[in-house]
Amino acid sequence: MATKTLFELPILSSPTATSASGTVIVTTSTPGIYLLTFTSPPDNRLLTPFCQTLLLALDIIEHEYPPGVLITTSGVQKFYSNGLDLEHATSTKGFFHNSLFALFRRLLTYPLPTIALVNGHAFAGGFMLAMYHDYRIFNPSRGFLCLNELDLGVPLRPAMSSIFRQKLTPSVYKPMVLEAKRFSAKEALEGGIVDALGGLEDAVKFVGERGLVGKGKTGVYGVLKKEMYRETLGYLEGSGGRKGG
Numbered sequence: 001m002a003t004k005t006l007f008e009l010p011i012l013s014s015p016t017a018t019s020a021s022g023t024v025i026v027t028t029s030t031p032g033i034y035l036l037t038f039t040s041p042p043d044n045r046l047l048t049p050f051c052q053t054l055l056l057a058l059d060i061i062e063h064e065y066p067p068g069v070l071i072t073t074s075g076v077q078k079f080y081s082n083g084l085d086l087e088h089a090t091s092t093k094g095f096f097h098n099s100l101f102a103l104f105r106r107l108l109t110y111p112l113p114t115i116a117l118v119n120g121h122a123f124a125g126g127f128m129l130a131m132y133h134d135y136r137i138f139n140p141s142r143g144f145l146c147l148n149e150l151d152l153g154v155p156l157r158p159a160m161s162s163i164f165r166q167k168l169t170p171s172v173y174k175p176m177v178l179e180a181k182r183f184s185a186k187e188a189l190e191g192g193i194v195d196a197l198g199g200l201e202d203a204v205k206f207v208g209e210r211g212l213v214g215k216g217k218t219g220v221y222g223v224l225k226k227e228m229y230r231e232t233l234g235y236l237e238g239s240g241g242r243k244g245g
Contacts, residue, residue, distance in 0.1 A: 003029040007060060011040050011053045021049065023075075024057045030204055032068035032213035034061055039075030043082035046125045048092055051099035058106055067216035069207050070110065072133065073117035073200070080118045080143070081126025086154065100125070101159055105236045107132040108163070108229055111222035113212040117203050118194070124148055131163045134225070137206060138189070140197040144182040151180050159235040166232055168192060 005027050010020035022040030029035070036057055040050050061070060074080045089095050107114060107129075116122075116130035120143040127145050130136050138145070147164070149156050156177065164173055172191040175181040188194045196206055207213060215221055226233060 001029050001031070003027050006034070006065065007057075009053050009057055011038075011049050013049055022053075024053050025075075026057060026061060030207075032066070033204060033207055034065065034068055034070050035200070036061070036070060036072045037075045038072065041076055043079040043121075044074055044076055044126065045082060045085045045088075046100060046103075046129065047085055047088050048095055048099045051103045055103055055106055058110065062111060067112055067214075069113045069115065069212045069216075071115045071117050071200075071203055071207075074119050076120070078120045078142070079126070080116070080120050080122040081129055082121065083124030083126045083128075086152070096157070101236045104128065104132045104159065104163075105233065108232065108236070109222045109226050111219070112216040113207075113221065115203055115206070117200060118143065118145070119199075122146075124152070125160075128160055128163065131167060135196075135206070136188075136194040137196045137198055137203050138185045138194040139199065140185045144184060145188050145193060146180060146182045147176050148180045150178065157235075159232065159238075162232040162235050163229070166229060 005025060007026050009024045011022035011024065013021050022038065025037045027035050027037070038044060038050070038054065044050070084100070089100070113135070114133040115135045115137060116133040118130050118136055118138045120139060122130050122143065123146050127147055147156070161177070164176065168176070169192065172193065176183070183191065183193060185197050189197055196202060
């Protein structure tokens with residue numbers, strides 16, 4: 001099946017902006033698999049427009065297309081995402097409540113299986129973005145996964161750290177936080193941070209082997225995830241993250 005573009009959204013720096021700072025493009029080449037590619041040079045920072053455009057794309061996929069599997073990846077070769085822009089995050093009113101944590105909550109409770117196809121570096125908030133997916137597949141030849149808040153002198157908020165505690169073992173989590181350890185692809189797989197190594201073809205094979213395309217059809221996939229991750233959801237909602245599926 002040839003690749004078909006389903007829709008494209010501009011990432012606008014403001015509602016009145018006349019040019020886009022990036023794009024979110026959703027395509028499909030395999031029935032039931034939606035590939036969402038975000039491109040916001042140079043390194044896919046999690047700014048308000050980026051988060052809001054991803055939220056809109058998630059809404060469109062859920063409400064306008066049949067249930068399937070969502071794979072997200074980056075159009076920037078070197079980076080999946082380099083995380084937050086600290087100046088933007090601290091100076092933009094409601095950023096955490098209305099944008100970052102709203103996006104995290106939406107992904108965590110999304111009614112379809114989600115896979116982060118991590119093509120390059122995922123640091124700090126970018127690593128969190130990947131962790132809020134159901135599965136992670138990591139490029140075996142490029143990139144590191146790292147929570148570098150220690151090096152930046154920035155504390156981890158409960159809604160940021162909880163997802164790592166719930167999904168990872170203490171022996172992996174401790175050096176991740178207290179040493180700002182950079183995990184290679186091999187180390188990430190051995191530590192259970194990622195589910196597989198590879199690229200898009202490997203991700204499609206991963207979906208097929210697990211029969212993931214049909215998992216969202218009964219309507220309870222997102223409900224089950226809400227129960228699985230109720231601790232993290234409590235932190236996200238307590239921080240004012242957008243409620244609702």
